[in-house]
Structure formats: C-alpha cells, structure tokens
Amino acid sequence: MANRPGGELATRPLHFIWICDCSGSMASEGKIQALNTAIRESLPAMKKVAAENPNAQVFLRAIKFASDAEWITSKAEPVDQYKWFDLVANGETRMGKALSLVADALKIPPMTDRALPPVLVLISDGQPTDDFDNGLKQLMNQQWGKKAVRIAIAIGRDADLDVLQKFIGHSELKPFEAKNAEMLVQQIKWVSTAVVQSVSAPASQAPGQVGPGINVPIPKAPDNIVNSTPGSEVW
Amino acid sequence: MNQLLKQNQKIVSSNGIEYAVKDFLGDGTQGEVYRVTTSGKDLALKWYKQGFATKEQWDVLQNLITIGPPTAQFLWPIELVKINNIPGFGYIMPLRGSNYKGLIDLMKGKIDPSFNVLITAGFQLADNYFHLHSLGLCYSDINFGNAFFDPNIGEVLICDNDNVVVNKSDLGSVNGTLYFMAPEIVRGEARPSRDTDLYSLSVLLFYILHISHPLEGKKQSAIHAWDYPAMLKIFGKEPVFIFDPNDNSNRPDPEVHKCAETYWNIYPKFMKNLFTRAFTDGLKDPENGRVQENEWRSSLIRLRDSTIYCQKCGSENFYDLDAIRENPSFNTKCWNCKSNISIPSRIKINSIIAMLNYNTILYQHHLDGMSYNFEKKVAQMSSNPKNPDIWGLKNLTDVTWVAEKPDNSKIEVKPGQTIPLMSGLIIDFGISKGEIRN
Numbered sequence: 292m293a294n295r296p297g298g299e300l301a302t303r304p305l306h307f308i309w310i311c312d313c314s315g316s317m318a319s320e321g322k323i324q325a326l327n328t329a330i331r332e333s334l335p336a337m338k339k340v341a342a343e344n345p346n347a348q349v350f351l352r353a354i355k356f357a358s359d360a361e362w363i364t365s366k367a368e369p370v371d372q373y374k375w376f377d378l379v380a381n382g383e384t385r386m387g388k389a390l391s392l393v394a395d396a397l398k399i400p401p402m403t404d405r406a407l408p409p410v411l412v413l414i415s416d417g418q419p420t421d422d423f424d425n426g427l428k429q430l431m432n433q434q435w436g437k438k439a440v441r442i443a444i445a446i447g448r449d450a451d452l453d454v455l456q457k458f459i460g461h462s463e464l465k466p467f468e469a470k471n472a473e474m475l476v477q478q479i480k481w482v483s484t485a486v487v488q489s490v491s492a493p494a495s496q497a498p499g500q501v502g503p504g505i506n507v508p509i510p511k512a513p514d515n516i517v518n519s520t521p522g523s524e525v526w
Numbered sequence: 527m528n529q530l531l532k533q534n535q536k537i538v539s540s541n542g543i544e545y546a547v548k549d550f551l552g553d554g555t556q557g558e559v560y561r562v563t564t565s566g567k568d569l570a571l572k573w574y575k576q577g578f579a580t581k582e583q584w585d586v587l588q589n590l591i592t593i594g595p596p597t598a599q600f601l602w603p604i605e606l607v608k609i610n611n612i613p614g615f616g617y618i619m620p621l622r623g624s625n626y627k628g629l630i631d632l633m634k635g636k637i638d639p640s641f642n643v644l645i646t647a648g649f650q651l652a653d654n655y656f657h658l659h660s661l662g663l664c665y666s667d668i669n670f671g672n673a674f675f676d677p678n679i680g681e682v683l684i685c686d687n688d689n690v691v692v693n694k695s696d697l698g699s700v701n702g703t704l705y706f707m708a709p710e711i712v713r714g715e716a717r718p719s720r721d722t723d724l725y726s727l728s729v730l731l732f733y734i735l736h737i738s739h740p741l742e743g744k745k746q747s748a749i750h751a752w753d754y755p756a757m758l759k760i761f762g763k764e765p766v767f768i769f770d771p772n773d774n775s776n777r778p779d780p781e782v783h784k785c786a787e788t789y790w791n792i793y794p795k796f797m798k799n800l801f802t803r804a805f806t807d808g809l810k811d812p813e814n815g816r817v818q819e820n821e822w823r824s825s826l827i828r829l830r831d832s833t834i835y836c837q838k839c840g841s842e843n844f845y846d847l848d849a850i851r852e853n854p855s856f857n858t859k860c861w862n863c864k865s866n867i868s869i870p871s872r873i874k875i876n877s878i879i880a881m882l883n884y885n886t887i888l889y890q891h892h893l894d895g896m897s898y899n900f901e902k903k904v905a906q907m908s909s910n911p912k913n914p915d916i917w918g919l920k921n922l923t924d925v926t927w928v929a930e931k932p933d934n935s936k937i938e939v940k941p942g943q944t945i946p947l948m949s950g951l952i953i954d955f956g957i958s959k960g961e962i963r964n
Contacts, residue, residue, distance in 0.1 A: 292839065292840065292841070292862075293638055293862075294638050294639060294640040294641070294841075294842070295638060295639075295640070295641060295644075295789075295842075296785070296788045296789065296792075296861060296862075297635055297638060298635060298737050298784055298785035298788065299633060299634050299635035299737060299785075300633040300634065300733075300737055300738070300739075300785075301738070301742065301782045301783050301784070301785075303752050336553060339552070339553070342630070343630060343670075343671055345630050345633040345634050345670065346705070404750050405747065405749075405750055405752070405782075406750075406751070406752070407751075407752050407753070408751055408752075408753045434750070434751070435751075438751040438753060484555075485555065488555070490753075492703035492704070492705060493703065493704055493754045493757060494702065494703055494704070495702060495703070495704055495707045495711050495712055495714075505754075506751070506753040506754055506755055507753055507754050508754055513575070513576060513577040514576070514577060515576050515577070
C-alpha cells in the first residue's frame with residue numbers, strides 16, 4: 292500500500308540536438324575521432340545534470356551533415372537511455388540542409404507547444420557548401436527555432452566563424468574555438484552541462500546582465516575552455 | 527575521465543593531517559568531490575576547478591571553518607588543503623552516508639516516504655536553518671540539490687555549505703535558481719539574506735509536502751516557451767500563489783500540475799493558512815511578511831501531532847480541529863479509501879493537542895511548549911499485554927505523575943508504569959497537566 296498519493300513534479304521537455312559536421316576535412320588530424328570521444332565522454336555529466344533538475348526531461352538527438360544531412364537517430368531519446376554511435380567523415384558540408392532538418396523537427400507537431408527552450412549545438416570545421424542562409428531562415432521561421440539556445444563550436448583554423456556567429460544570432464555569445472582535442476572535450480562537456488543547467492533552471496541575474504533578445508542567460512565559460520590550453524596537436 | 531586529482535594522491539593539510547585520495551565521487555559546476563581517507567577514516571574532499579579557487583572563496587571557507595557548523599547536520603568545511611605542484615585548493619568535509627536520499631528522488635516519485643517522515647524532514651530543515659541564521663549567517667542557495675534525508679526516519683543532512691556567508695554582507699554570489707529565489711532577488715532588487723532564505727525554505731517545504739511549486743499554476747502552463755523571461759514573470763514580476771484565496775488566476779492546471787490539489791486537500795487548515803501567508807504576504811513583504819522558522823517548527827510538530835490513521839485502510843490522514851469547529855458535522859475522509867475516519871483518543875496539554883495513536887510518543891516540548899529535544903521522551907502509548915485493546919500512556923520520565931479520573935479519584939503513575947486511558951482523565955505531569963478526550 293502506498294504511503295502517500297504519489298505523483299511526481301510536472302516537467303517540460305528539453306530537446307538537445309548535436310548538429311555535426313562529417314565532411315571530408317573532419318577525417319584529417321583526428322578531428323572526427325576527437326568529436327566522437329568528446330560527445331561520448333560528455334554523456335555521463337549531462338545525465339547527471341538532467342537528473343539534478345526534476346522539472347526538465349532532457350531528450351537527445353543528433354544530425355550529421357556531409358554531402359547530405361540526416362538524423363543519426365530517428366527520434367529524440369531520453370538522455371539516460373541515449374547511446375552515441377561513432378561518426379565517420381567523408382564528403383561536403385551541407386550545413387544548410389542540416390538546419391532545415393532541425394527546422395522540421397522543431398515544428399509543432401512533433402514538438403508540443405509547451406517546453407523548455409531547445410538547445411542546438413552546431414559543430415563544424417569548415418564552410419558550408421550549400422545554401423546556409425536558406426537553412427537558417429527555415430530554422431528561424433519556427434517558434435522553437437527562435438526560442439532555442441544556439442551554440443556553435445568551430446573546430447580548427449578553417450571553420451567559418453561568421454556563419455557560426457549567424458547561427459548563434461546574438462553578438463554577446465561567440466562561437467567556441469576548439470584548437471585541439473582537449474579544448475573540444477572541455478567545450479562539449481561545458482555545453483552539455485552548464486548550458487543544460489541554465490536552460491533547466493536558470494540562476495538569477497543582476498539587472499541589466501541579460502541582454503535584450505536573450506531568453507536564456509548562459510554563464511560565462513571559464514577561461515581554460517575559451518582560450519588555448521596546451522594539449523595535443525593543434526588543428 | 528579527466529579528473530583533477532589522481533587516486534592515491536597524497537595531500538597534507540596545513541594542520542599536518544595527511545589524506546589520500548580514494549575515489550572520485552562527483553562533479554559539480556565549481557569543483558570535483560572525492561572520497562579521501564585519513565587514519566582509517568573516510569571523509570570528502572571538494573577540489574575547486576580553475577576559476578573557482580579564488581582568494582574570496584578561500585576567505586569565505588576560512589571564516590566558516592573558524593565559526594564551525596551550526597549543528598551536526600551540516601556537512602561543513604573542516605579544513606582547507608593545498609597540494610604541492612597542483613594549483614588551486616580544496617576543503618575537507620564529512621562524508622554523506624549512503625542511507626541519505628536526495629529530495630530530487632522525492633520529486634521524481636522514486637521514493638514514497640510516509641507523511642510522518644516528510645514532516646520530520648521538514649521540521650529538521652526549518653530547525654537547522656534556524657540555527658544557521660542564529661549564527662548571523664545566511665545560506666543563500668536553498669534548493670533540492672543540497673538537502674538529503676533518510677527516507678525511513680526523516681533525518682536530514684545539509685550539504686554545499688561553501689556558499690554560506692554572513693547575513694547581508696553582500697559577499698555571497700547569487701547562486702540559487704529562480705525556482706527558489708525570493709521575488710525581490712529574481713527582480714534584481716536584493717541580494718541573499720536571511721529574509722530571502724526564509725522564502726526559499728517556504729518553497730522547499732511546499733515542494734516536499736505537495737510535490738508542486740507554489741507559484742506554478744495556469745499562468746505558468748499557459749506559457750509556451752518556459753525560458754528566462756517567462757520565469758522572471760512567474761517568479762518575480764507577477765507571482766501569484768496557486769491557492770491564493772483572493773486571486774484564482776493561477777490555480778493548478780489539472781492537466782499539468784496533478785499533485786498540487788491532491789496534497790493540498792489532505793492537510794488541515796492551520797497548515798494551509800501558513801502556506802497561504804508564506805505566498806501572499808511573504809511574496810510582497812520580505813522583512814515582516816515571511817513565515818519564520820519557529821513558526822514552521824511548531825506548525826510541523828503540530829501537523830505530526832495531528833496524524834490519524836484510517837481505520838479501514840491504515841493510511842495516514844490529519845485531524846483538522848478548525849474544520850470541525852467551523853462545521854460540527856464535518857467528517858474526516860480518508861484521502862485513500864474515502865471512508866470516514868473516527869477521531870482517536872487525544873490529549874490536550876495547555877494549547878497543544880496530540881493524537882494518541884499506537885505509535886504516539888510525547889516529548890518534553892509537549893509539556894513545556896518550548897525546547898525541542900527528541901532525545902527526551904516523556905510518554906509513549908502502550909497496550910495492555912493481557913488485553914491489547916486497552917491502551918495507556920507509559921511514564922518514561924523519572925517523575926511520578928498523578929492521574930485524576932472523572933470520578934475525582936487519583937492514582938499515582940510511577941516511572942515505568944502505564945495509566946490506562948479514558949475520556950476525562952487528567953494527568954498531572956508535574957510541569958503541566960493533560961486531559962484525555964475520546
């Protein structure tokens with residue numbers, strides 16, 4: 292017999308989507324392996340943050356883009372059941388198509404009309420080879436696209452920072468620059484934890500600290516994540 | 527795993543105590559926590575991540591170490607440690623036992639403690655924060671993540687004490703989340719203080735007893751994107767209690783907030799009144815409108831004393847004297863099986879009324895209305911070994927009671943003896959008298 296009426300706290304879904312560049316250039320210098328390792332290693336910490344926020348139900352999905360763009364898993368998985376399957380790199384950089392796939396996933400339906408802001412993380416080492424602007428426009432035409440927290444990680448020195456900044460859409464938040472594997476691991480981990488935490492349960496902010504148009508205050512990333520850390524081969 | 531410290535890493539504190547790192551326990555925003563061992567005893571070490579090992583944090587910790595824990599239920603910094611050749615620092619604290627569960631497990635419905643256990647936990651939270659505030663400190667970050675309890679007995683532990691600062695010192699970083707923060711902090715008008723701690727405590731107690739947030743109702747579920755501006759509105763700019771007697775705009779949405787009404791209806795009026803004050807006056811008047819810790823303590827003890835058990839299904843329910851006085855034909859209905867519950871025997875000592883259930887224990891505060899000392903039992907219910915249907919109160923003190931029956935005859939009840947209960951019996955405990963009613 293139950294002691295009390297039971298029940299659990301009302302929750303809202305938090306959709307987290309990795310958008311991963313699998314173009315040919317990612318095959319060199321161990322970049323795709325570093326990305327696979329970084330995301331795989333980030334999962335336990337993300338699961339822990341999700342477990343500590345009973346008001347949020349975190350769902351994970353990922354898109355890979357190269358000469359085409361496709362979902363790695365067809366549906367959003369609850370974070371504690373999510374498994375990462377290693378990506379391989381080969382082909383072009385159809386980033387625009389990837390964003391249009393995200394746009395489709397953020398329509399209502401399949402999204403419900405009541406959720407936490409989605410988190411979209413675009414990771415790329417190069418320049419888009421398709422119509423990026425059109426893809427971004429489709430994304431931003433969706434209500435959930437507008438409300439999403441959009442983060443970008445630039446891998447190596449050839450990444451197109453302007454395009455990534457356009458994706459982010461707020462000048463206060465810059466793309467992370469992963470100059471080596473260690474930085475990528477730290478940045479991916481920070482995005483999976485600090486950003487998920489901020490969306491699930493934002494900390495209170497001093498007046499004026501949150502810029503206009505920012506709907507989720509992202510804490511400032513520690514210096515060692517943003518600036519160069521000594522490590523293995525620099526990309 | 528990239529951890530800051532390695533297993534078997536040796537650490538020697540400035541007091542000359544040597545610790546060895548055993549296991550990695552967890553990873554937070556500010557630092558990593560390890561199990562360490564010294565002289566055969568296991569403790570915990572929090573080692574700060576780069577950027578958080580600041581002089582300000584060192585000074586705060588040094589001050590806390592000097593002051594010492596308000597009670598043994600705070601997992602408090604014991605000493606600071608540095609390691610040669612590794613930048614930064616950490617601190618040693620007691621280890622949390624594995625029998626303690628987080629409040630998050632309660633919120634997710636993974637554990638089902640009794641009402642009695644939750645009331646005990648709620649009382650201990652109010653009591654411990656009272657002691658912290660009495661030292662002139664403020665916690666500033668009361669939330670789910672830093673309180674743990676034993677789901678069998680309700681014993682509480684309070685963790686993450688490295689952000690505790692002197693009340694109104696302006697030193698504390700505003701760490702808390704919007705769910706627990708006082709509206710004036712959410713609006714950016716104030717910094718953490720004892721007054722804002724009292725608000726956060728009231729939210730925590732509401733969550734524990736209702737598995738719901740006090741300000742999340744229809745107004746919140748009508749919002750599509752639950753982001754920072756939305757939370758600013760619901761928790762800061764336009765907060766409305768879900769059971770505000772004068773404003774029904776934010777009642778629980780039955781599709782979303784399924785627990786709120788269910789639990790609210792179980793508790794007696796005096797608890798409802800206290801929560802109502804916490805989230806009406808308490809929203810608007812930080813200095814004088816908030817429920818104080820001693821009010822939470824006495825009300826939670828009164829709630830525990832009001833426990834009655836359904837004769838049909840055994841579920842815990844609560845005696846509501848105010849409802850009975852308002853309407854003499856009021857029936858206490860079991861929340862579980864809906865049957866009417868007969869009110870058991872109870873004792874009235876001054877203004878305190880305690881139900882006399884099979885497991886009732888009376889403590890010193892039942893007699894003197896003052897000091898809470900749960901080590902000092904005064905009386906407990908005991909059944910007659912020859913006739914288990916006859917119940918009495920056993921004298922657990924070293925003072926002889928004098929019991930007066932309705933026919934005015936008197937009996938001595940020596941220490942260890944039990945006096946059978948009957949309606950109208952008056953027991954003189956020495957410092958106060960109690961009357962039994964059926």
